[in-house]
Amino acid sequence: MRTRSKLCAWVLLGCLPLPVQALSLFACEPEWAALARELAPEARMTSATHAYQDPHYIEARPSLIARLRRADLAICSGAALEAGWLPALQQRAANPGVHNGQPGMLFIASVVETIDQLDEVPFGAGDVHPEGNPHLQLDPERLRQAGAAVSQRLAQVDPDQAAEYRARYLRWSLAWQQRLADWQARAEPLRGQRIVVQHSTFDYLWRWLGIEVIADLEPRPGVPPTPGHLNTLVGQVESGKPLAIVHSWYQAPDSAQWLARRTGVPVLALPSTIAPDRGIGTPAQLFDHLLDQLLEQQNAR
């Protein structure tokens, strides 16, 4: 729990209240930093990864350890997305407040239902996780649920401001639901379209939009595309007439481009998270951008 005692500084002017220290938030991925910014704009925010980095694999750098050490609340996707680096960060940060199970550690996948959960992982299945697909920021309804969970945790770690966090969440959620209705109306022409992907990064988005995935450039989840696997996809992609071959900004475009040259299906690189340097600074701007790109592709057919 945080204390917000007002300290006094004895200077010539007397006893002055020092400004209340801002809450320090650590997000594993930029989308959670952006979501938290909507709900706690005055908090100090840091994201361990950015849009051009694969969130499955990053290095537990000393600067990240220092930032996690100072955090009042850490927000991560969970479902083992960060299994390769977060445990090391938590251990080295030595901040008991952000250990698993503490109010200061929020895994979104533990409070929002994931898709593709498995009872057991078949041998040789690749990099699949029984906890389901962790890329749940790309479903706007789940993102709203994540907003509710973030707001509750903010209130838990900073109880003095609980009423404010609740009020801000209610305002944000109302505006979000209005946007959701607008997006759904705009996205209607995309329903029933087909797509080729590289990894399950956008699976929540495809489900929400009613777009069918007909092929994955990865031979098995998490295994990079191989020439042999790509060759087997050519006929399938040609006959399936998909809207595009999609890869995320953090993936190399080579495999998608190779398949595009062979099949004539265009490549579409999409951001899987916010990217303030490209004008995508909020979760709403991310969905606006994704819909713009997909609809542009649809109109160009």
Ligand SMILES: [Zn+2]
């Ligand atoms: Zn993944």
